[in-house]
Amino acid sequence: MILRSKRLSTKWALAAVAVALVALASTACKKKNIEPFPASGAVSGWEKTSDTRTFAAKDLYQYIDGDAEQYISAGVVSTSTSDYKYQGQLEATVDVHTMADAAGAQKILEAGQTKDAKSTSIGDAGVAYAQSVTFRKGPYLVRIVAFQSTTGASDALQALARGVETRL
């Protein structure tokens, strides 16, 4: 009887350890619960002009249609997007793609580069053009695109990109 009781308590102890390990692993793997989009005024001159919309991988087509394929094949988990305006004039959209791992973010970044891309020090790696900035940081791939070509747009976009980077 005593022997059976000891066996049972050992089983329970092992089960508890297993549950704890699973919980620990789950916490370690889980992405940080981040809010990557700076509020209005958090980055000088930039105003957040829309609510944040988030699309799970299976719904990404609703946002980017055919472009969704390359993100899905690179392991996108979800995509969040919000609109911004700089000094009331320059309109931009910020997309934050959460990939399964850093390799997925790297794959998308490299696929989108052209010869005239200028590298930027934002995040782990990134490229900048006159009207766009794209960078990756860990599993995150961030793309910021302006809809007008104005003087100073590139600097303003890079400032916004840094504002997003610090929140990842």
Added chain:
Amino acid sequence: MKNRREFLQAAATGAFVISSQSGLGLTTMFDQQSLHADSGKSRVVVARDPALHSPDGQLDEKRVLDLLDRAIAHYTGRDNPVEAWKRIVPVGKVIGLKTNGLGGKGISTHLALVMAVAERLQQAGVKPGEIVVWDRNRRDLEACGLTINTDASRMRCYGSDVAGFEDQPEQWGSARIRLSKILTGDCEMVIGLPILKDHSGAGVTFAMKNMYGVVDRPQDLHGGGCNPSVADLNCMPAIRQKVCFTVGDAMSSVYDGGPGFHPERLWQPNALIVGVDRVAIDHTAWQMIERKRAEAGLPTLEAAGRPPRYIATAADSTHQLGVNDPQRIHLMEI
């Protein structure tokens, strides 16, 4: 006008296949003999205005109506734009203008083009309430600069998110989808207003691919470079019969990285591509993209692994949506 003379001669001999896709409208333009000419050519007009964009890339919206008028005049052989449009659209029918705002604000059908077409339609006798500007949803329409309006006393503008989709799916070949009620119920004729873009899967998106915006689950049609799905979808009776004419927006475009907006790959062909035959239009648009890619030092779409094979499929004996053989396309570049 030399081109007009050519046009009249050809029309008289039935040399243009202009309505292989349409079941409504345009039938007043040519007699039945010309509609079914076996040895005919599909007419495609590419109208350009090099001054359409300023050096800093701003669209001069006032020039868009003139460009549209030139394109339609050459297509129909009528100098008066209102008379020309009377030959394209039926009176007393609801006309849909299917835009494409999927690419977002930077690369969507231009508002100036939508308004120019709507203006000429009204002058041709179409009542404001008989015009429905539509796309997938509010977001896509707003990307074009449009405002939602369902008041039937004015020009309407709404998406399939408002109208909904048919309860029963339809199937043609590989495509099994539910069609937007705007296409099946609200509109009796549709004019496609796509915008020219490179496409990461299909190679090119323009006249035929624009129809992905009329179905409930476009993601189901993206396998295999959208081939044969684009062709199959365009064979569905409601699309084949109602989408009678295309005024393609090639005023600005992305020649790589599409279908999303990539300002670093933005390009301004400053053109409208007009016609009935969506296959011939897409073939013409594809060649424009290829020329630009070559100029930019990019590989061909074939070399990039995404040739738009659906164009040839749409022209094959199974689909017969139009022609992709350059020898059978009467291309007018003006």
